[in-house]
Amino acid sequence: MKRLFLTISIFLLSISLVLSWGFWAHKRINHMACFTLPPEMISFYKNHIDFITEHAVDPDRRRYSDPEEAPRHFIDIDHYGTHPFDSMPKYWKDAVAKYSEDTLKAYGIVPWHINVMMYRLTDAFIEKDADRILYLSASIGHYIADAHVPLHCTENYNGQFTNQVGIHGFWESRLPELYGEDYDYFTGRAHFITQPQLEAWKIAEASFTALDSVLSFEKKLSVIFPEDRKFAYEQRGGTTMKMYSQDFSAAYNKMLDGMVERRMRAAIIEVGSFWYTAWVNAGSPDLKDLDKPLTEEMKKKLSEEEQLWKTGKLKPKGHED
Numbered sequence: 001m002k003r004l005f006l007t008i009s010i011f012l013l014s015i016s017l018v019l020s021w022g023f024w025a026h027k028r029i030n031h032m033a034c035f036t037l038p039p040e041m042i043s044f045y046k047n048h049i050d051f052i053t054e055h056a057v058d059p060d061r062r063r064y065s066d067p068e069e070a071p072r073h074f075i076d077i078d079h080y081g082t083h084p085f086d087s088m089p090k091y092w093k094d095a096v097a098k099y100s101e102d103t104l105k106a107y108g109i110v111p112w113h114i115n116v117m118m119y120r121l122t123d124a125f126i127e128k129d130a131d132r133i134l135y136l137s138a139s140i141g142h143y144i145a146d147a148h149v150p151l152h153c154t155e156n157y158n159g160q161f162t163n164q165v166g167i168h169g170f171w172e173s174r175l176p177e178l179y180g181e182d183y184d185y186f187t188g189r190a191h192f193i194t195q196p197q198l199e200a201w202k203i204a205e206a207s208f209t210a211l212d213s214v215l216s217f218e219k220k221l222s223v224i225f226p227e228d229r230k231f232a233y234e235q236r237g238g239t240t241m242k243m244y245s246q247d248f249s250a251a252y253n254k255m256l257d258g259m260v261e262r263r264m265r266a267a268i269i270e271v272g273s274f275w276y277t278a279w280v281n282a283g284s285p286d287l288k289d290l291d292k293p294l295t296e297e298m299k300k301k302l303s304e305e306e307q308l309w310k311t312g313k314l315k316p317k318g319h320e321d
């Protein structure tokens, strides 16, 4: 009994640690977005592809050291009524006037934060500040990717209201880790986004539209699969963890009919397109003379952030409660 309790605790702990596309998927999305860029941008991004890839996960780490960070990763849009995408003002000031800043932050701000990051990235291009271009490109890639996850757009983000606890990590970490190597990540060229703020809302709305399938398919399969076939125990890093079984994962993935792959592909092209749009809006600066290693200052900033993450005691609000 004690062992079972310990195993379940680890299972639940593992859920709380993966409330965002798994690290694997975030890194893959940022990495592949580099290949969507036009010739004027691609060599700069390719030269720094390791940085863009590795730092795709920094915003999740910041949640443990910065109290402002957590709400930037999601929006519980169903909190705002039955037609939330019609009633929610698309621009921050209007939304604050209607609902108050505290309310917006309590239920997540990812679409607005993407737009804020867009302004910052555009400024970095105008100033030709290579460090900031890289840092902000990696970060905005993370937020755009998060907005593509259906379970980042609902109050029922981990199936906690529908007896489906664990579905969050299952959809966005376990499935891409099991099947992601076979996905097709070549998505074509990045395009110019005329209205980045509205584009961010389009992404969230598409995610929310997919939510019903994410939850209902798991329910349907749970009727067919008895508990002992639905879950399995796997060794991970020396501990036994309760996971969705391989059979259940395969059946769910089949029923989703490529949804995880589609959302990852959509994220890749959007990330590339936001980077490209920021560069165009900055006047298409020549990036050739920016191709130099990171400055000592940026290296110091990054190592400080990593240190904060390792020692951070903060319990992120919102989706991690």
Ligand SMILES: [Zn+2]
Pocket: 019, 020, 021, 059, 060, 073, 142, 146
């Ligand atoms: Zn995240």
